[in-house]
Amino acid sequence: MNVSSKPERTRLSAEDWELAALHLIAEQGVGALAVEALARQLGVTKGSFYWHFRTREALLNAALERWEQYGEREVLGQIEQIADPRKRLPELFRRVAHELQPHRVYAALLKALDHPQVVPVMARVSQRRMEFLTTAYREAGLPAPQALNRARLTYAAYVGFLQLNFTLGLPRINHEEFDAYVEHMIATLIPA
Amino acid sequence: MNVSSKPERTRLSAEDWELAALHLIAEQGVGALAVEALARQLGVTKGSFYWHFRTREALLNAALERWEQYGEREVLGQIEQIADPRKRLPELFRRVAHELQPHRVYAALLKALDHPQVVPVMARVSQRRMEFLTTAYREAGLPAPQALNRARLTYAAYVGFLQLNFTLGLPRINHEEFDAYVEHMIATLIPA
DNA sequence: CGGATACCATACGGATGAGTATGGATCGCC
DNA sequence: GGCGATCCATACTCATCCGTATGGTATCCG
Incomplete structure (x- = not known):
C-alpha cells in the first residue's frame, strides 16, 4: 500500500521492482528507467536488482506485461458490464x-x-x-x-x-x- | 538539393548541421540526436561540430527554432489564403x-x-x-x-x-x- | 543451532557519448 | 603567394550506465 519511495526496511521481490518501474515510467518516461536510479529509489543497490532480473530489458518486459494484464481486467472489464x-x-x-x-x-x-x-x-x-x-x-x-x-x-x-x-x-x-x-x-x- | 547522406566534399555551415539534425529527428527521434553520429553521417568528425555549436543543446534549439519558423510561414501561410x-x-x-x-x-x-x-x-x-x-x-x-x-x-x-x-x-x-x-x-x- | 538458500553490497570492466585541447588543412583576399 | 580567418581531425578527459564477480548478511527450516 506504500506507493511512495520511503526507505521500506523490508526485502524486495521481483514484483516490487516491476511496480517501482511502472511508477517511474509514468512520471519520467521509459528513457529514465535505469537500474541504478531505481535501486537508489528503493534504498538498495544494483546487486539486488541483478538477483531478481537477468537484465534491464527483462524488467521492462515484465513491467509492461504487468501493466497490460492489469488494464485488460480493470479497464475493459468494468466497462463491458x-x-x-x-x-x-x-x-x-x-x-x-x-x-x-x-x-x-x-x-x-x-x-x-x-x-x-x-x-x-x-x-x-x-x-x-x-x-x-x-x-x-x-x-x-x-x-x-x-x-x-x-x-x-x-x-x-x-x-x-x-x-x-x-x-x-x-x-x-x-x-x-x-x-x-x-x-x-x-x-x-x-x-x- | 541533395537530401541523402552522400560524402559531399564541401565544407559545412551551421545550417547544414541544423537540417541534418531535423532529418535525423524525423527518422529516429530526438533521443538519437548524437553529435558523433551526426558527424559520421555528414562525413566529418566532432571537431567540426564544436566549431559551429557550443553544445549539443545549442544544436537542438537551433534546429527546433528553424523548424518552428518554417512551419509558421509554410504550413499556416498557405492555408490562410x-x-x-x-x-x-x-x-x-x-x-x-x-x-x-x-x-x-x-x-x-x-x-x-x-x-x-x-x-x-x-x-x-x-x-x-x-x-x-x-x-x-x-x-x-x-x-x-x-x-x-x-x-x-x-x-x-x-x-x-x-x-x-x-x-x-x-x-x-x-x-x-x-x-x-x-x-x-x-x-x-x-x-x- | 547450524547450514542452505535468498537477498544484497562492493568493486570492478567495458561501452558510449559529451565536451576540451591543439594542431593541421583550406579558403578568402590583398 | 603569403597570411589571417575559417573549418576540421586527432587525441584525449570525464561522466554515466549496463553488466559481472564475489563476498557478506539475513532468513528459513530441519
Whole structure:
C-alpha cells in the first residue's frame, strides 16, 4: 500500500521492482528507467536488482506485461458490464475522462514508441480498445464502415488528448471547462 | 538539393548541421540526436561540430527554432489564403491528410515532450494551430464555446492519428480506406 | 543451532557519448 | 603567394550506465 519511495526496511521481490518501474515510467518516461536510479529509489543497490532480473530489458518486459494484464481486467472489464448499449458509450467517455490517473503509463508509453519492446504491447492494447469501440458504435446504430471510422476518430482524439494535456499541459483547462469538453465530445461523436 | 547522406566534399555551415539534425529527428527521434553520429553521417568528425555549436543543446534549439519558423510561414501561410471560410476547413483537412511528410518532425517531437527544450516550442506551435482552428470553426457558424471545444477535439484527433499511424503503424489502413476516413472526419467534425 | 538458500553490497570492466585541447588543412583576399 | 580567418581531425578527459564477480548478511527450516 506504500506507493511512495520511503526507505521500506523490508526485502524486495521481483514484483516490487516491476511496480517501482511502472511508477517511474509514468512520471519520467521509459528513457529514465535505469537500474541504478531505481535501486537508489528503493534504498538498495544494483546487486539486488541483478538477483531478481537477468537484465534491464527483462524488467521492462515484465513491467509492461504487468501493466497490460492489469488494464485488460480493470479497464475493459468494468466497462463491458454496462448493459444498455445506448448508454455504454457516454458512460465510457465519462469514466475514462475522470480516471486519468491510470492513463499516465499509457501516455508515457506513447512517447516511447521508438523502443522496440513497447511497440507490440501498445499495438495489442490499442487494437483491442479500438475493436471495443467499433462494436460499441455498431450497437449504437452506426453501419459497419462508419462505426470503424468513428472508432478510429474517437481513439485518435483520446490519444491526442493524453499527449496534449498530460505531457504538454495544453489546452490550459479547468474542471468545468473539461466537463464541458467531454460533453461536447459526446454530443459530437456519439450518434443520437 | 541533395537530401541523402552522400560524402559531399564541401565544407559545412551551421545550417547544414541544423537540417541534418531535423532529418535525423524525423527518422529516429530526438533521443538519437548524437553529435558523433551526426558527424559520421555528414562525413566529418566532432571537431567540426564544436566549431559551429557550443553544445549539443545549442544544436537542438537551433534546429527546433528553424523548424518552428518554417512551419509558421509554410504550413499556416498557405492555408490562410483559402478565401471562402466555409470551404476552408474541409480544404484544410484534405491538405493536411495528403501532406503527411512535413508532419514527421511534429510526430517525433510529440514523443520527446520529456525533453525540456522541446516543450515550449510545441506549446507555441500547438497553441497557434488550435487558435487557427477555433476561428475557422467560428467562421463556419459555430458559437464561441462550441468552436473552442470542436477545435480541441479536432486537434487532438490530428495529434492522436499521427502517433497511432506513424510510430505505431496503427490502424492498418490503405489509400482508399484512408480517404474514406478523412471524409468521415469532415462529415463528423465540420458543421453542415 | 547450524547450514542452505535468498537477498544484497562492493568493486570492478567495458561501452558510449559529451565536451576540451591543439594542431593541421583550406579558403578568402590583398 | 603569403597570411589571417575559417573549418576540421586527432587525441584525449570525464561522466554515466549496463553488466559481472564475489563476498557478506539475513532468513528459513530441519
